Amino acid sequence: MTDDLVLRRQVCFALYTASRAMADVYRPILAGFGLTYPQYLVLLVLWEGEQEQPPTVSGLGARLQLDSGTLSPLLKRLEAAGLVVRRRSPADERRVAVELTPAGRALRGRMVDVPRQLAQATGLSADDLVVLRDTLTRITRTIHQHKEQQ
Amino acid sequence: MTDDLVLRRQVCFALYTASRAMADVYRPILAGFGLTYPQYLVLLVLWEGEQEQPPTVSGLGARLQLDSGTLSPLLKRLEAAGLVVRRRSPADERRVAVELTPAGRALRGRMVDVPRQLAQATGLSADDLVVLRDTLTRITRTIHQHKEQQ
DNA sequence: CGCAGTTTAGTTGTGTACAACTAAACTGCG
DNA sequence: CGCAGTTTAGTTGTACACAACTAAACTGCG
Numbered sequence: 001m002t003d004d005l006v007l008r009r010q011v012c013f014a015l016y017t018a019s020r021a022m023a024d025v026y027r028p029i030l031a032g033f034g035l036t037y038p039q040y041l042v043l044l045v046l047w048e049g050e051q052e053q054p055p056t057v058s059g060l061g062a063r064l065q066l067d068s069g070t071l072s073p074l075l076k077r078l079e080a081a082g083l084v085v086r087r088r089s090p091a092d093e094r095r096v097a098v099e100l101t102p103a104g105r106a107l108r109g110r111m112v113d114v115p116r117q118l119a120q121a122t123g124l125s126a127d128d129l130v131v132l133r134d135t136l137t138r139i140t141r142t143i144h145q146h147k148e149q150q
Numbered sequence: 151m152t153d154d155l156v157l158r159r160q161v162c163f164a165l166y167t168a169s170r171a172m173a174d175v176y177r178p179i180l181a182g183f184g185l186t187y188p189q190y191l192v193l194l195v196l197w198e199g200e201q202e203q204p205p206t207v208s209g210l211g212a213r214l215q216l217d218s219g220t221l222s223p224l225l226k227r228l229e230a231a232g233l234v235v236r237r238r239s240p241a242d243e244r245r246v247a248v249e250l251t252p253a254g255r256a257l258r259g260r261m262v263d264v265p266r267q268l269a270q271a272t273g274l275s276a277d278d279l280v281v282l283r284d285t286l287t288r289i290t291r292t293i294h295q296h297k298e299q300q
Numbered sequence: 301c302g303c304a305g306t307t308t309a310g311t312t313g314t315g316t317a318c319a320a321c322t323a324a325a326c327t328g329c330g
Numbered sequence: 331c332g333c334a335g336t337t338t339a340g341t342t343g344t345a346c347a348c349a350a351c352t353a354a355a356c357t358g359c360g
Contacts, residue, residue: 004262004265004266005194005197005258005261005262005264005265006194006198007191007194007195007198007213008287009265009283010191010194010265010283011172011268011272011279011282011283011286012172012173012176012187012190012191012268013191013194014282014283014286014287014290015165015168015169015172015282015286016169016172016173016187016188016191017214017215017286017290018165018169018286018287018289018290018293019165019166019168019169020215020317021215021289021290021293021294022161022162022165022166022293023162023166023317024293024297025293025297026162027318036344036345036346037162037166037346038166038345038346038347039345040162041157041160041162041163041166044155044156044157044160044163045157047155048156048157056308056309057308057309057310058307058308058309063157064167065167065170065171066346066347066348067347067348067349068308068309068310068311069309069310069311069312069347069348069349069350070346070347070348071309072309072310072311073310073311073345073346074345074346077345092307092308092355092356093308093354093355093356094307094308094309094354094355094356095307095308095309095355096308096309096310108155111155112154112155114155115154115155115159115160116154118161118162121296122161122292122293122296123292123293123295123296124289124292124293128289129161132161132164132165132285132289133159133160133161133164134164135282135285136161136164136165136167136168137158137164137168139168139171139274139278139282140164140167140168140171142272142273142274143168143171143172143174143175143272143273143274144171145273146271146272146273147174147175170347173347177348186314186315186316187316188315188316188317189315206338206339207338207339207340208337208338208339216316216317216318217317217318217319218338218339218340218341219317219318219319219320219339219340219341219342220316220317220318221339221340222339222340222341223315223316223340223341224315224316227315242325242326242337242338243324243325243326243338244324244325244326244337244338244339245325245337245338245339246338246339246340
């Protein structure tokens, strides 16, 4: 059916628009901390792993589904902002460990309220957000699994 | 609770990742037609409005939630590809109408199978895709409505 | 040990996104 | 009519994304 080539029927359009609408909500909140949306995601990963070994660039990439072409300049900017340092691994000099600075660690404390602010700014209930998140996570996993099977 | 600052709990991350995973599925399919994902969305709008007046740049922007900073260079590339022409409105010379060329119209016929290919490539059922799309559309509308109320 | 093949981070080039700005064209009020 | 204010598309600058490539470092097989 040629009717399928209609904008409002496309899942891609729905996802694309929803993702940018959500980014619009985050942007002003994160701008208050001098961060972009992907930079915030990198910091979330680093804050999570505080007791473990600091992740490498490719480790961050595996977590966020981003390659070095995106992460290298992004990390350079986080380093310039004084939030992280990059250190070549002595054991394997191809690897670069990304570590939080004291300022990067301290930033977490100032951002604990961000998830609540976000939920408030979207006008969505906590339950709605949880259902949406879980649906999306399932969909993403399905796509990735299906890709690997080819 | 500081636990909220955990990657997998963030709706932004779920949306961001799902959107890019879906783009990964579309990319090779659209590349076969020499198109990017946003270029395809612009064509969907143009194909839909074939009997009406051709939309202006801002009309396309309203439909896709994109501004001239994004659309102007994108349309320039579609024009270079021979798929659209841009024409200053004689009645109001600020406006630029975006029209399909015969090649742009013909492309639709060659792309009728794309939605089916996509559904196949995601490994999701038609029902899953419909539910996802409707959930996302609802969420996006909620965010936009909430923003206007401020 | 030696070296082909792989892994890793970074660079380059293209194409979005979006904020801030510009310039041209229109509108309406006095 | 005249011009302040608005609308419209385009430009500039910054920051992702991602493909393709590069160079350095490691690995394992012969």
